[in-house]
Amino acid sequence: MTEHEKSSNVVWHNATVTRARRESQNGHRGGLFWFTGLSGAGKSTLAHTVEEKLHQQGFRTFVLDGDNVRHGLCADLGFSEEDRKENIRRIGHMAMLYVEAGIVVLTAFISPFRADRDNVRKIAGADFHEIYCRCSLEVCEDRDVKGLYKRARAGEIPDFTGISSPYEEPEFANLTVDTESHLDECTGLVYDYIVRSTENGAA
Numbered sequence: 001m002t003e004h005e006k007s008s009n010v011v012w013h014n015a016t017v018t019r020a021r022r023e024s025q026n027g028h029r030g031g032l033f034w035f036t037g038l039s040g041a042g043k044s045t046l047a048h049t050v051e052e053k054l055h056q057q058g059f060r061t062f063v064l065d066g067d068n069v070r071h072g073l074c075a076d077l078g079f080s081e082e083d084r085k086e087n088i089r090r091i092g093h094m095a096m097l098y099v100e101a102g103i104v105v106l107t108a109f110i111s112p113f114r115a116d117r118d119n120v121r122k123i124a125g126a127d128f129h130e131i132y133c134r135c136s137l138e139v140c141e142d143r144d145v146k147g148l149y150k151r152a153r154a155g156e157i158p159d160f161t162g163i164s165s166p167y168e169e170p171e172f173a174n175l176t177v178d179t180e181s182h183l184d185e186c187t188g189l190v191y192d193y194i195v196r197s198t199e200n201g202a203a
Contacts, residue, residue, distance in 0.1 A: 019102060022100075022101055022102035024200070025102070026059075026060045026102045026103075027058065027200065028104070028199065028200060029199070030100070030127065031099060031197055032096065032098075032099050032105050032124045032128050033047075033105065033107070033129045033194055033197075034109070034111070034117065034120065034128060035106065035108045035109070035131045036110065036111045036117060036132055036170060038110065038135060038137060038161060038162050039110055039140060039146075039148055039149070039160075039161060039162070040140035040141070040144060040145055040146075041140055041179050042183065042186075043108040043109070043110075044063075044065050044108040046108075046179060046187065046190060047063050047065070049187050050190045051063050053187065053191050054104060054191065054194065059198075060101075060102060060103045061106065062104075062105055062106070063106045063107070064095060064098075064105060064108070064109075079158075079159050079160075081165075084111075084113070085115075088109065088120060089120075091107060092120035093123060095120075096123060096124055096127070106194075112165065114170070117130060129175070129197060130170050130173045130174050131175045131176075131193075132169065132170045132175070132176040132177070133179040134169075134176055134178050135178070135180045136180065137162045140162065174193070175190065
């Protein structure tokens with residue numbers, strides 16, 4: 001069976017409760033805020049810290065975390081380049097379902113390849129906001145929160161970003177924050193950016 005045959009009878013159903021109505025009820029627009037950076041760069045910490053601040057201000061939010069997603073939706077995928085590409089593709093489409101619900105979605109994925117992040121940008125269009133958590137490999141490896149760098153250096157983890165697999169820095173990130181230090185400052189920068197980007201009536 002070809003790909004065309006598998007999808008030929010699938011028709012998109014348009015809901016009567018539209019995104020615009022959901023956003024009006026929420027009091028803000030939805031959006032996809034994609035945190036990218038090396039393992040240990042602080043993506044998850046920053047995303048959850050910002051979410052807490054947004055939540056306290058009445059925003060409808062959800063964080064999609066790399067490890068959490070791999071426990072379910074992407075549990076069948078490994079960490080080869082092809083599997084990582086599929087992982088990001090799935091996340092991009094799932095995130096956009098949340099955005100259509102008028103939710104502010106924050107994602108925390110290494111997502112090391114520009115082409116994969118660009119594909120999500122194509123899926124999400126103007127709703128996609130790339131946030132680069134810039135942190136040197138030396139600092140990330142020194143933190144080694146999960147002990148992964150040590151294992152990668154020992155050859156126990158193949159295709160590990162920054163060690164045996166490349167990380168391609170964003171060329172046109174919407175926002176770059178230095179996460180080597182000053183988390184409070186990074187939180188404020190990201191929070192302000194998201195608030196500006198999701199104001200009702202914003203472009």
